[in-house]
Amino acid sequence: MMELDDAYANAAHIPGGDAYPEKWAQAAAVFRAQALCELDLPYGETPRQKLDIFHPSRLAKGLVVFIHGGYWLRFDKSYWSHLAAGPLAHGWAVAMPSYDLCPDVGISDIGNEVAAAIALAADRVPGPLRLTGHSAGGQLAARMTARRFGAKWQDRIANVVPISPIADLAPLMRTSMNADLKLDDAEVQSESPIHLPKPDVPVTVWVGSQERPVFLEQADALAKVWHCEKVIAAGEHHFSVVEGLADPEGAVTTALLA
Structure with a gap:
């Protein structure tokens, strides 16, 4: 066990934490069965x-993109479909990509994949783009603001809400996960949102008050470097904080669509 393994272990510190993925998958499947979707x-x-x-x-008023988390090691789009419900109720289309996982690819490769996914979705849905993602997906959503893709869709970004983002990848080099993430100093520098230029679009960093201390620290670091708003959602932990997107009147949905 490495120095920071427990600091970044979420399920172990959430009552019933191991049950959440199955709950998400079931809710997502029910939602897909009745949704208008491709x-x-x-x-x-x-x-x-x-x-x-x-x-x-x-x-559609425009396109919301939700990028899932899982430390770039697990999950896919099928666990999160129900989180489209909030934006959909307000007339927004919602895109959810899967992507290749570490160690088959690196985190920088995943970022390039997500950019390609957004390009496809943006071609199919006109209007402004609003980007959000959870945990590792928060890192990816924030990374999409960096002007390194030469992508026309970046000019359409109107709002970004990284939820519990991993804004500084350096600490993960001190976890056992790095055997698969294969982070080095160069990739930490190029892929950590805290080292990326401050976007010229509104950003709200969202994090739960009951999260592990490192996630509160990560959210605070990004908000300070980017001089953007930070919301600490009362009573929410790392797994519940993202579920507000399923609620049309949820605070995080409201912030994303503001």
């Missing part, structure tokens, strides 16, 4: 390079 649209050549787009019943 599933498994390929944006690349590997089996995981696919995305889902959920459409409102009327012409």
Whole structure:
């Protein structure tokens, strides 16, 4: 066990934490069964390079992109479909990509995949873009603001809400996960949002009050470096903090669509 393994262990410190993935998967499957959606649209050549787009019943106001977490090591888009419910209720389409996982690829490769997924979704849905993601997905959402892709869709970004983001990758080099993440100093520098330029779009960093201390520290670090708003959601832990996106009146949905 390495120095920071427990600091970044979420499920072990959440009552019933191990039950959350199955609960999410079931809620997501129920939601997909009744949603107006395009599933498994390929944006690349590997089996995981696919995305889902959920459409409102009327012409979309624009596109929300949700990027899932799991320390770049686990999960895919199928666990999170129900989180589209909040934005959909307000007339926004929602894209959710899967991506290849470490150690098959590196974190910088995953960022490039997510950029390709957004490009495909943005071609299919006109209007402004609002980006959000949870945990590792928060890192990816924040990274998408960096002007390094030459992507026209970046000019359409109107709001970014990284939820419990890992803004500084350096501490993960002191966890057992790095055997698969394979982070080195160069990738920490290039992929950590705290080392990226402050975006010229509104950003709200969102984190739960009951999260592990390192996640509160990560959120605080990003908000300070980017001089952006930070919201500490009362009573929420690392697994519950993202669930507000399923609620049309949820505070995080409101912040994302503001």
